[in-house]
Amino acid sequence: METRRLKISSGLRCALATLPLAASLRGENLLPNSSFEQGNVQPLGWHLVGAGGRVPAAHKGRSAIMVEGRGNQESYWQTDGIELAPGSLYRLRFYARSEPAVGTGAVVVGSGRINRDFVPDDSWQRYSYAFCAPFDSTNDFFRLGQWHVNGKIFFDDVQLLPTAPVHRRWPGGLELGEGESIQDRIYRFRPNFNWTGANFHRPLARNRADFNSSRWLFYPGAEVVYRFSVAGATQASGNIRPGVGYYASGVLRVEASRDGNSWLPVVTVEGGRRTVTNALPATLFPAKESFVRLSPDGP
Numbered sequence: 001m002e003t004r005r006l007k008i009s010s011g012l013r014c015a016l017a018t019l020p021l022a023a024s025l026r027g028e029n030l031l032p033n034s035s036f037e038q039g040n041v042q043p044l045g046w047h048l049v050g051a052g053g054r055v056p057a058a059h060k061g062r063s064a065i066m067v068e069g070r071g072n073q074e075s076y077w078q079t080d081g082i083e084l085a086p087g088s089l090y091r092l093r094f095y096a097r098s099e100p101a102v103g104t105g106a107v108v109v110g111s112g113r114i115n116r117d118f119v120p121d122d123s124w125q126r127y128s129y130a131f132c133a134p135f136d137s138t139n140d141f142f143r144l145g146q147w148h149v150n151g152k153i154f155f156d157d158v159q160l161l162p163t164a165p166v167h168r169r170w171p172g173g174l175e176l177g178e179g180e181s182i183q184d185r186i187y188r189f190r191p192n193f194n195w196t197g198a199n200f201h202r203p204l205a206r207n208r209a210d211f212n213s214s215r216w217l218f219y220p221g222a223e224v225v226y227r228f229s230v231a232g233a234t235q236a237s238g239n240i241r242p243g244v245g246y247y248a249s250g251v252l253r254v255e256a257s258r259d260g261n262s263w264l265p266v267v268t269v270e271g272g273r274r275t276v277t278n279a280l281p282a283t284l285f286p287a288k289e290s291f292v293r294l295s296p297d298g299p
Helices: none
Strands: 003-008 021-024 046-049 052-055 064-070 074-079 089-099 106-111 114-118 125-132 142-147 150-166 180-183 186-189 204-208 210-212 215-217 223-229 235-241 251-257 264-270 289-296
Touching: 046 064, 064 074, 064 142, 089 106, 089 142, 114 125, 142 150, 186 223, 235 251, 235 289
Parallel strands: 114 210
Antiparallel strands: 003 186, 003 235, 021 150, 046 074, 052 064, 064 150, 074 142, 089 125, 089 150, 106 114, 106 142, 180 186, 204 223, 210 215, 223 289, 251 264, 251 289
């Protein structure tokens, strides 16, 4: 979904913008043996799929892990299942470097359902991103690996920590996050899925879909629901402009609701279709809040 545009009928008269931050909470690292020092033949709590090994070329300490690619396959180090709280936010941090400089493929880091691609430098650098755990999954593995890289990738000092969002707030209860703005009494939501929060934005109400780098992945049973509400204002009308980027098969269904339970059809989108602005059903308005749901239509 590229844009969510709502006409506000009252309560706001000035242009507002927001710059969200993400704050890591103090807590125990959820990943085992994060510096890969424990264990004999292989680091305790991790197992290798494909080519690679444990190496002494660490960022700090004695050990790091390495995966090696030959340009046409993938390999990764993987944990057992990690318990995540449904709908909660986490930040994944790690150090990585390549040898030689990566010219093809990508480094893949994340869980079985939430992944982000990176292109590391040839010296140790710290990388991180935050994400919202799916609402329908509480146990998932995490992996550090490569996809179609020609060379070696090294990892060290990996952390998975609970995180909380910090949104911009104004007097009267108004709160806006990444991708949200109000100008001339028009509210707009233009999510950037490449941002540090990946799949999370303040209006996200429900997430039962996978995510890869900068896009939602839909399959039978998956859905993403956004809730739109502006403190002190009434919504008079709304438009949505959905779009499909990477496409394999199927049809994306877009629906809208006043309460998040009873849904009205808005539009269906197939692969290759250009983004088109669609008006939300007039029967939804006026309203203090509205909901938009994205889900597959059929197989």
